[in-house]
Amino acid sequence: MTLKTPEQYEESLRKLNLKVYLQGELVENPVDNPIIRPSMNAVKATYELAQKPEYKDLMTATSHITGKTINRFCHLHQSSADLVKKVKMQRLLGQKTAACFQRCVGMDAINAVDSTTFEMDQKLGTNYHDRFIKFLTTMQEEDWTVDGAMTDPKGDRSLSPSKQADADLFVHVVEKNADGIVVRGAKAHQTGAINSHWILVMPTISMGQEDADYAVSFVAPADADGIFYIYGRQSCDTRKLEGGDIDVGNKQFGGHEALMVFDDVFIPWENVFMCGEYEFSGLLVERFAGYHRQSYGGCKVGVGDVLIGATALAADYNGAAKASHVKDKLIEMMHLNETLYACGIACSAEGCKTASGTYLIDLLLANVCKQNVTRFPYEIARLAEDIAGGLMVTMPSEKDFRNPEIGKVVEKYFKGVASVPTEHRMRILRLIENLTLGTAAVGYRTESMHGAGSPQAQRIMIARQGNLAQKKELAKAIAGIPQAGK
Amino acid sequence: MIKRRISISFCGGCNPRIDRKRIAEEVEDYLTPDGYIVVYNSAEVDLIVYLSGCSANCAHRYSGSDTPGVVVAGNTLNAMAVTAEELSFLISGKVSDYFEQLEKSLSR
Numbered sequence: 001m002t003l004k005t006p007e008q009y010e011e012s013l014r015k016l017n018l019k020v021y022l023q024g025e026l027v028e029n030p031v032d033n034p035i036i037r038p039s040m041n042a043v044k045a046t047y048e049l050a051q052k053p054e055y056k057d058l059m060t061a062t063s064h065i066t067g068k069t070i071n072r073f074c075h076l077h078q079s080s081a082d083l084v085k086k087v088k089m090q091r092l093l094g095q096k097t098a099a100c101f102q103r104c105v106g107m108d109a110i111n112a113v114d115s116t117t118f119e120m121d122q123k124l125g126t127n128y129h130d131r132f133i134k135f136l137t138t139m140q141e142e143d144w145t146v147d148g149a150m151t152d153p154k155g156d157r158s159l160s161p162s163k164q165a166d167a168d169l170f171v172h173v174v175e176k177n178a179d180g181i182v183v184r185g186a187k188a189h190q191t192g193a194i195n196s197h198w199i200l201v202m203p204t205i206s207m208g209q210e211d212a213d214y215a216v217s218f219v220a221p222a223d224a225d226g227i228f229y230i231y232g233r234q235s236c237d238t239r240k241l242e243g244g245d246i247d248v249g250n251k252q253f254g255g256h257e258a259l260m261v262f263d264d265v266f267i268p269w270e271n272v273f274m275c276g277e278y279e280f281s282g283l284l285v286e287r288f289a290g291y292h293r294q295s296y297g298g299c300k301v302g303v304g305d306v307l308i309g310a311t312a313l314a315a316d317y318n319g320a321a322k323a324s325h326v327k328d329k330l331i332e333m334m335h336l337n338e339t340l341y342a343c344g345i346a347c348s349a350e351g352c353k354t355a356s357g358t359y360l361i362d363l364l365l366a367n368v369c370k371q372n373v374t375r376f377p378y379e380i381a382r383l384a385e386d387i388a389g390g391l392m393v394t395m396p397s398e399k400d401f402r403n404p405e406i407g408k409v410v411e412k413y414f415k416g417v418a419s420v421p422t423e424h425r426m427r428i429l430r431l432i433e434n435l436t437l438g439t440a441a442v443g444y445r446t447e448s449m450h451g452a453g454s455p456q457a458q459r460i461m462i463a464r465q466g467n468l469a470q471k472k473e474l475a476k477a478i479a480g481i482p483q484a485g486k
Numbered sequence: 487m488i489k490r491r492i493s494i495s496f497c498g499g500c501n502p503r504i505d506r507k508r509i510a511e512e513v514e515d516y517l518t519p520d521g522y523i524v525v526y527n528s529a530e531v532d533l534i535v536y537l538s539g540c541s542a543n544c545a546h547r548y549s550g551s552d553t554p555g556v557v558v559a560g561n562t563l564n565a566m567a568v569t570a571e572e573l574s575f576l577i578s579g580k581v582s583d584y585f586e587q588l589e590k591s592l593s594r
Contacts, residue, residue: 080547119566350542355565362541467503 002068003060004143006048013040013195016221019228020194020258027231030194034240036231038254042101043145043195045093045253046073058089063140064357065133073103074140076114077359083348087298091341094302098435100255100443102145102192104299108291109148109200110136111358113217116284117273118356128273129356135219135271139198147196147222149187149260150288152204161207161214171201171262172214173275180268181275183216187260191451193229194258196222203274206282215281217274218267226265232257234439244398246426249434255443286461290363292452293370297344300373303435303444304337304380310431311384317416317425318389329383336376343369364465367458374455377448381436392429393437401426488592490585491523493531495545502539503560504570510537512574517581529553533584535577556580 004012013031020027022035030036050059050071061075061082062068077083086107093101114136117128139146152161155169164170171185187201202217220227234256236248245251274280312330315321347365354360385392391414401410401423415422434440449455476483494510513535514524525531534555536546543559556577557564563576 122566352541352543352559352562353565360541467501470502 002063002066002070002141002143003050004047004071005051006044009044009047009143009145010040012197016197017223018194019223020231021229022231023233035237036194036256038099038240038250038252039102039192039256040195042097042099042253042255043103043192045097046071046101046103046145047143049093049096055092058085058092061085065137066140068140070140071143073107073145074110074136074143075107076111076136076357077351078357080349080351080359083294083351083359083361084345087294087341087344087348090295090298090344091302091305094299095305096302097253098250098303098306098431099253099440100191100299100447101253102195102255104295105148105191105292106146106196106200107148108288108295109146109150109202110139111291111360112284112288113200113202113273114358115354115356115360116280116287118354119283120274120277120280122355124277126277131270132273142197144197145192145195146198146200146219147190147193147260148288149190149193149199149201150204150285151188151190153186153188153259154204161205161211163210170204170211170214171216173216174213174264176275180266181216181218181272183218183262183265183267185262187262189232189257189451190229190260191255191257191447193222193260194231194256198222199227199260202284202288203281205285207278209278211281212276212278215274215276215278216272217284218272220265220267220271224265226263228261228263230259230261232259234442236434236438239438242399244402246398246401246423246430249430249432249438250440254439255447257442286363287360289453289457289461290361290366293366293373293458294344294347294361296373296448296452297340297347297366297369300377300444300448301337301341301344303440304333304340304377307380307384307432307435307444308333308337310428310435311387313428314384314388314392314425314432317420317428318387319417320387326387329387333380333383336380340369340372340376343372363461367461367465370452371455371458371462373448374458377444381441381445384432385436388429388432392433395426395429398426488585488589489523489532490517490521491525491531492517492533492535492581493525493528494535494537495527495529495549497536497538497540497542497544499539503541504539504558504573506537506539509558509574509577510535513577513581516574516578520582522581532588533581535581554584556584 020030049055060069061072063070064078117132121129152170155164161170168185173181174184175182200219203215207215239247315326320326347361350362351359396410401407411422416425435444473483529551534553536555536557538545538559540560546557
């Protein structure tokens with residue numbers, strides 16, 4: 001099996017023995033829990049689209065290991081064309097789900113771990129890359145969803161991992177023996193963790209010698225002994241418990257984040273890809289962050305497509321579509337959205353081959369891409385709210401609309417253009433609410449700000465890679481000032 | 487000894503992170519005393535040093551050549567990170583290694 005059907009994916013999750021806490025209680029059946037279920041549906045869509053001939057070119061790839069057709073989320077990019085297809089696939093999935101489909105983080109993690117372990121082995125004589133490829137081969141064969149786990153809770157940001165008051169604020173090795181290692185700590189904000197088969201853990205920052213115990217990378221089954229999850233709260237999440245399908249805005253799809261705790265988890269050596277090689281932690285972080293910043297040039301754009309479409313429909317239903325300022329605002333939204341896409345494509349097209357053969361994006365352009373993502377979705381959301389109008393947040397509930405008595409009043413007074421049913425207007429306004437300040441705003445707004453690194457992280461990378469010295473020399477040459485060394 | 491003809495083939499130089507001209511001159515200085523013929527931007531050679539100023543690697547990416555090569559893209563040599571200071575020395579080493587291996591295989 002190299003391509004699971006969506007049904008097989010769901011069934012495989014049911015077989016996991018995940019320990020998940022949600023609102024203070026242990027969840028017996030995460031797959032069917034109404035708060036979690038929409039996020040599982042979004043991951044399931046990555047399996048569903050891979051089955052369809054019309055999406056095969058983007059959703060699947062040929063494994064460079066086995067030559068078999070695999071889901072692109074399990075693929076190591078073998079060319080800059082692969083990098084471009086990744087972004088296009090993410091846009092497609094964003095359009096189909098209007099949510100975070102969660103599988104990108106694992107794809108970005110395998111690509112970063114591949115080239116880093118290869119170069120580590122070349123320099124240090126270790127054998128991590130062979131172990132990693134063995135895992136990857138099975139991952140491709142089983143079509144696993146893998147959670148790429150990087151972000152530690154981090155405690156006092158002014159202190160390095162080993163200087164924290166609580167040693168567990170970064171994942172670290174607490175024991176080594178002939179069979180493997182034992183790890184303790186936690187990873188925060190783990191997108192899609194509860195919908196994953198395996199977890200690929202990476203260090204979260206560059207480290208020094210004193211932090212060697214924290215320079216650790218490994219894989220573990222998502223339901224390994226000692227791992228448990230605390231599900232992240234989302235704005236408006238309990239609307240999913242009400243049973244209706246208008247007020248939730250997007251009934252079928254969603255995303256999730258969770259705190260993932262490692263309570264003395266044993267990892268056999270065959271699943272360890274870094275253990276103490278602190279000098280390579282920065283490279284792994286830089287590469288993973290670069291790939292993930294590229295990702296946002298695809299997935300957020302796809303969600304943006306849905307938001308722009310919803311906004312245009314709201315204008316139609318309000319009878320405002322012909323107003324010149326409304327047309328202009330829709331143009332601005334499209335301009336901003338396509339600018340993000342252009343950055344995602346550009347950093348992919350300029351990608352380069354690493355020593356392992358896997359392609360890496362242009363890191364400067366990927367960071368520019370993500371920096372724009374920290375801004376443009378906010379402006380797109382602002383324009384959407386502008387056009388949608390205040391009704392988006394003052395509208396009565398679906399229960400009022402369904403009520404035999406007051407439903408007629410809602411129907412009468414919330415009608416816009418006569419030919420459009422009030423229910424359609426309510427549905428589109430709830431979708432805009434969902435994306436701009438409901439459960440999907442977690443992904444579209446705050447994740448755009450902080451996911452794959454907060455804005456300052458990209459500015460540091462832009463400063464490092466922006467080639468300012470060369471720009472000064474160019475200016476000197478034009479201005480007639482003698483240049484360095486000439 | 488076989489003829490040792492190499493080309494140093496440049497990218498377009500739109501946004502270089504390394505001083506390509508200096509590196510090319512240093513490589514030529516290292517190699518010509520040992521009998522190498524060094525030309526620029528030619529495919530009619532035995533080995534090409536693809537010298538790109540940044541990781542986009544345009545010299546190699548758009549070459550369309552099957553000739554064996556040593557690939558420099560910014561501060562990387564055959565995709566491994568190196569410092570700008572050691573780059574020309576290491577390129578010259580790779581070129582020498584290539585021809586030594588070639589001569590060994592021909593003499594068998």
